[in-house]
Amino acid sequence: xxxxxxxxxxxxxxxxxxxxxxxxxxxxxxxxxxxxxxxxxxxxxxxxxxxxxxxxxxxxxxxxxxxxxxxxxxxxxxxxxxxxxxxxxxxxxxxxxxxxxxxxxxxxxxxxxxxxxxxxxxxxxxxxxxxxxxxxxxxxxxxxxxxxxxxxxxxxxxxxxxxxxxxxxxxxxxxxxxxxxxxxxxxxxxxxxxxxxxxxxxxxxxxxxxxxxxxxxxxxxxxxxxxxxxxxxxxxxxxxxxxxxxxxxxxxxxxxxx
Amino acid sequence: xxxxxxxxxxxxxxxxxxxxxxxxxxxxxxxxxxxxxxxxxxxxxxxxxxxxxxxxxxxxxxxxx
Numbered sequence: 001x002x003x004x005x006x007x008x009x010x011x012x013x014x015x016x017x018x019x020x021x022x023x024x025x026x027x028x029x030x031x032x033x034x035x036x037x038x039x040x041x042x043x044x045x046x047x048x049x050x051x052x053x054x055x056x057x058x059x060x061x062x063x064x065x066x067x068x069x070x071x072x073x074x075x076x077x078x079x080x081x082x083x084x085x086x087x088x089x090x091x092x093x094x095x096x097x098x099x100x101x102x103x104x105x106x107x108x109x110x111x112x113x114x115x116x117x118x119x120x121x122x123x124x125x126x127x128x129x130x131x132x133x134x135x136x137x138x139x140x141x142x143x144x145x146x147x148x149x150x151x152x153x154x155x156x157x158x159x160x161x162x163x164x165x166x167x168x169x170x171x172x173x174x175x176x177x178x179x180x181x182x183x184x185x186x187x188x189x190x191x192x193x194x195x196x197x198x199x200x201x202x203x204x205x206x207x208x209x210x211x212x213x214x215x216x217x218x219x220x221x222x223x224x225x226x227x228x229x230x231x232x233x234x235x236x237x238x239x240x241x242x243x244x245x246x247x248x249x250x251x252x253x254x255x256x257x258x
Numbered sequence: 259x260x261x262x263x264x265x266x267x268x269x270x271x272x273x274x275x276x277x278x279x280x281x282x283x284x285x286x287x288x289x290x291x292x293x294x295x296x297x298x299x300x301x302x303x304x305x306x307x308x309x310x311x312x313x314x315x316x317x318x319x320x321x322x323x
Contacts, residue, residue: 052318
């Protein structure tokens, strides 16, 4: 069990809903992943369009909790206004807060992120900030009221895995009581397992599943990776060492040499 | 008067945001709104008077990561 703002979740995999080949594949992938939380967003809709309404009906039919995001927001004002719209539309205080600072890497604008997190936390939002592994920024986010931190593994959609294992490990050690989620940049289940082996509480991913050749099977594979990584963390892995140590006992070995 | 809804210009009768949304086909829809960059809650739409040139944003649930 992992707890996010008092909500207990059995699954440690949070899944995005974007870029799937079809709504039917999305639905099957969510089911195969075992995710209890999916991320959603807001976009303009015309008076004649019905895409948003159809998508919302599908999400509701899945019986999952939603985590709305502020994706694409580049300023504090945009992110805060988007959060207000999301809270009303999705009827949840949860918000995955993104304030993007750099177009090529989609790196968070951590200064704007802290400012927006403070505003939203004071207004009663439960903020899931998409941040970097910078410990000073993380401290500021906690001071601002965040009770979950979501450092990136690598740039969004890059499938590069954990770019800074040392930084992520430091963050886990520095914030033993704060739920930590590696968000973004994962490509294969071993990346998710590695994050969980570091003691992270969960992972959040989207593109790695949605753009796989078989998204449903990849969703299942990620669920297994997350479960394996978590079990390994709880089993306390041995320390790496520089030299070989025979695993087979030497005592009692038959003397067969010359 | 002229208003801009998601950047598209529309000619509507002077009135409230709720009335304009109804006229433009959003009645009963699951949407969220902002006027001139400021969030307007659903409950406030019937008492939000629009002015000529107002910029309205209308968003709906969408896939997200």
